[in-house]
Amino acid sequence: MKNLFKTGILMCLMVLVSCEDELTQEPIGLTTLDQANSTPTLNTVESSVNSSYELLSNRLNILAQWDWGGGLVFQNDYIMQDIASDDMEKKWASDGDQPWIDEINNFSYTSTNGGPNGLWKYNYEGIKRLNIAIELLTKSDIEAITGITTARKNQLLGEAYFLRSYYYFSLVTNFGDVPLILAPVKTYQEAFDVAVRADKTLVWDRLKADLVLAKGLMPNSKYSSTSEKWRVSKGAVIALQAKAALYTEKWSEVITLVDELAPLGYSLNANYFDNFSTSKEYIDNEVIFSYDHQSNTTPRRGNGICAPLGWGFFAPSTDFLNSFEPNDPRKFYTVDAANQNVNKMLGTLDGGNKGNDDAVTNKVYMRYADALLWKAEALNETGDYPGAIAIINIIRARARTTVTATGGTAPVGTLLDRIASTDKATVKGWLISERRAELGFENQRMLDLKRWGIAKAVLTAHGKNFQDKHLLYPIPQSEIDASAGTLTQNSGY
Numbered sequence: 001m002k003n004l005f006k007t008g009i010l011m012c013l014m015v016l017v018s019c020e021d022e023l024t025q026e027p028i029g030l031t032t033l034d035q036a037n038s039t040p041t042l043n044t045v046e047s048s049v050n051s052s053y054e055l056l057s058n059r060l061n062i063l064a065q066w067d068w069g070g071g072l073v074f075q076n077d078y079i080m081q082d083i084a085s086d087d088m089e090k091k092w093a094s095d096g097d098q099p100w101i102d103e104i105n106n107f108s109y110t111s112t113n114g115g116p117n118g119l120w121k122y123n124y125e126g127i128k129r130l131n132i133a134i135e136l137l138t139k140s141d142i143e144a145i146t147g148i149t150t151a152r153k154n155q156l157l158g159e160a161y162f163l164r165s166y167y168y169f170s171l172v173t174n175f176g177d178v179p180l181i182l183a184p185v186k187t188y189q190e191a192f193d194v195a196v197r198a199d200k201t202l203v204w205d206r207l208k209a210d211l212v213l214a215k216g217l218m219p220n221s222k223y224s225s226t227s228e229k230w231r232v233s234k235g236a237v238i239a240l241q242a243k244a245a246l247y248t249e250k251w252s253e254v255i256t257l258v259d260e261l262a263p264l265g266y267s268l269n270a271n272y273f274d275n276f277s278t279s280k281e282y283i284d285n286e287v288i289f290s291y292d293h294q295s296n297t298t299p300r301r302g303n304g305i306c307a308p309l310g311w312g313f314f315a316p317s318t319d320f321l322n323s324f325e326p327n328d329p330r331k332f333y334t335v336d337a338a339n340q341n342v343n344k345m346l347g348t349l350d351g352g353n354k355g356n357d358d359a360v361t362n363k364v365y366m367r368y369a370d371a372l373l374w375k376a377e378a379l380n381e382t383g384d385y386p387g388a389i390a391i392i393n394i395i396r397a398r399a400r401t402t403v404t405a406t407g408g409t410a411p412v413g414t415l416l417d418r419i420a421s422t423d424k425a426t427v428k429g430w431l432i433s434e435r436r437a438e439l440g441f442e443n444q445r446m447l448d449l450k451r452w453g454i455a456k457a458v459l460t461a462h463g464k465n466f467q468d469k470h471l472l473y474p475i476p477q478s479e480i481d482a483s484a485g486t487l488t489q490n491s492g493y
Contacts, residue, residue, distance in 0.1 A: 040136050042146040048133035049156045052163050053230075055126035056291045058363050060304030063121055068098055071118025074305050077443040078314060078345075079104055079115050080174065080473070085445040086462040087436070092315040092340050107465045111474035111493045119174060120476050123167040124181075130164040131184045155224055158217030159232040165207040165214070165240060166365075172203040173247060173447055176472045176490060180206060195483040197475075204248055211241045222265035229282040230292030235264045239288045239366045246374045247451055254378035258371050261288070266368045268394070272402040273333045275369075278347040281362050288371070291363040302358030306346060310355025314342055314441075319462060324437055327414040329404045334440045344441050349405060364442065369395055373435055380427045386420065388427050392434050393417040399438070469493065 038044075054062060057075070064072040071079075082088035083105050090101045103109040109116075136142060137157040143150060171178045180198035185191050218224055218234035225231050242257035267285045274280040275287055282292075293303040308314065316335045324331040334344045339351060346353045347361035376391035400415040418430050435448060449455035450471055459466035469492025480487045 040139070040142065040146055042148055045133070045136050045142070045146055045148055045153075045156065048129065048136055049160050049163075052126055052129040052133060052160065053291065055122045055129075055167070056163075056363065056365070057301070058291070058293065058303045058305040059300060060307065060357055063118075063125060067114075069100060069114050070121075071100065071114030071116070072121065074308070075122060076115050076118045078305070078441075080119055081443040081446040082314075082441055085449060086458060086464075087317055087320040087440055087445045089315045089317050091312045093312060095312075105464075107459075107467065107470055109474075111477040111480070111489060113474075116175075116473040117476040117478065119170070119473065120479065123171050124179075126167040127164055127181060128184075130160050130167070131182065133160045134164070135184055151219075154217040155219065155231075158214040158237070159224070161210040161214035161217070162232045162237050162240065165210040165244075168203055168207040168210075169240065169244060169247075172200050172207070173451075174473050175475060176200050178203060179487070182206070192483065192486060195479075195486045197488060204244065208241070208244055211237055211244065215241070220264075230290070232289065233264075235261055235266055236289035236366065238264075239371050242371060242374055243366070246377065249381070251378040251381045254374050255382075258375040258378075261368060261371055266371075268369055268372075268398050270398070270402070272330055272399060273343070273349070275364060275367055276333070276344050276347050276361075278353070278360050278362075281360075286368045287362075287364055288366040288368060290365055293360055293362050295358045295360050300358060302356070303347075303353070303361040303363065304357040304359075305363075306353045306359040306361060307355055307357035309342055309345060309353075312340075314345065315340070316342075316441075317462075320436075320440060323433070325415055327410045328399060328437060329402050329410055330399050330437050330440070332405050333402075342441060369398075369438055370442075370444070373431065373438065377428075377431055380424060380431060383424075385422050385424070385427050388431070389418050389421065392427075392430055395434055395438055467492065 055075075060074055061072075064070060066073060078088070079101055083090055083101060084107075090105055091097070100109070100114045103113055104115045134157065137153055137160065139145070142148060143153060148156075168178075168180075177197040177200050179194055179196060180203055181194050185194060214232075214237045215234065218232070218237055220234060222233060222235060223229045223231070224233045238257050238260050242254050245251075245253035245257060265285070266288060269275060269280075269284050269286045274284045281287075281290075292301075294301045296302075316337060321331065321335075321337060332343070333349075335342050336349070336351075341349075341351045341354060343349050345361070347359070353359040353361055372391050372395065376388040379385075379391070380388035396415045396417065400410045402409070404410060418427075421427055432448075432452065432454075436445065439445070446455070449458055455471065456466050456468065469490070472490045474493035475487055475489050477489075480489060
């Protein structure tokens with residue numbers, strides 16, 4: 001495995017912005033003179049948005065070539081949110097491969113670790129592309145210049161505002177205060193001017209404001225495009241609004257926003273694995289936002305993270321396997337431990353796609369069951385314990401009645417309904433258990449533990465050396481160095 005080059009994150013923020021270019025050595029969001037002066041075309045506008053989705057892909061080597069140490073071979077969300085938690089181990093068999101992942105797992109990482117580095121670079125590369133797209137789409141004469149229709153312009157602009165919010169959501173929840181860059185950076189001086197951390201409250205305010213703009217621009221339907229169902233939809237915007245409200249503890253907003261999803265056509269799938277099966281993509285009822293992986297395309301668009309599954313990466317912890325209630329079908333649908341297959345990541349139940357770096361398996365980012373559990377949490381926080389329990393029981397009922405891998409259903413007595421309770425802590429405990437079973441290996445666990453304030457207790461009990469500083473990841477040292485110290489480090493690193 002080769003580590004061909006490293007780049008500082010100031011360089012990830014400043015870009016040569018051909019939408020298909022690899023990460024360059026330029027400083028934060030920098031555009032070239034030709035790009036700044038060029039006349040946009042319809043293709044330019046379309047590609048500026050389409051390329052911005054790419055950073056949500058599980059394709060290999062988007063930003064570099066086999067830069068393992070820099071954390072750039074693939075998206076690091078499984079490492080930063082699942083392996084770092086009590087759910088996942090690096091590999092089925094412990095070895096010395098990729099020790100930077102072990103450092104994330106045991107909380108011995110420093111600011112030079114590839115995990116935070118990759119997380120930062122992926123997000124800011126996405127933001128850089130989106131700033132270009134938004135600048136183009138908000139030109140007063142863009143319709144006259146390119147011939148784009150008002151409806152298409154609005155749709156693309158809504159997608160761009162959503163995606164920028166999504167990348168900032170990742171940054172603020174993982175790093176806290178981060179640079180807030182809202183326009184293309186066209187000079188080196190601007191690059192240094194923007195390389196300062198904005199207070200996290202400003203980042204939350206901006207990403208929420210972008211979502212309000214996006215919501216008003218998206219078609220009022222389940223899919224924003226019937227021919228391209230992978231695109232951001234109004235439902236995706238509403239779901240991210242609800243998730244942002246959840247993380248900032250705006251409980252009444254969470255409830256109101258989640259209630260807006262069902263009228264758009266979202267509901268729980270009858271069968272749990274339909275959320276992940278490659279045969280159900282974009283014909284299910286539950287997935288709200290996912291990345292559309294496809295095989296045999298040019299440029300490649302396959303789910304490359306299925307390849308490291310074939311190399312032994314990504315295995316369940318014993319604690320995760322033991323956390324499931326008896327006969328819960330979600331356990332097997334998440335991971336087939338006997339055959340060492342992570343079914344949820346593969347999109348298959350027979351090991352298909354394992355080792356395939358061009359798999360069709362979509363990457364699911366938000367689905368309706370997750371949103372319902374946000375609402376349950378908000379109801380519990382506001383004292384509506386019966387409402388919260390009712391939602392938890394809806395999730396449990398779907399799990400126990402889903403078709404099992406053998407074609408039947410779970411035995412009678414599986415996942416019985418939670419009983420009535422007026423104890424907030426009891427209901428919260430049920431919610432925590434339900435989210436772990438329902439959303440395992442979906443990059444939610446670590447962020448959940450942190451926002452609930454229980455990460456230190458849970459992970460210490462799991463044998464990990466979690467300290468208070470680990471509530472945030474370190475700003476990559478390469479970015480601090482590239483900014484000549486303008487960027488400051490999180491406490492403890």
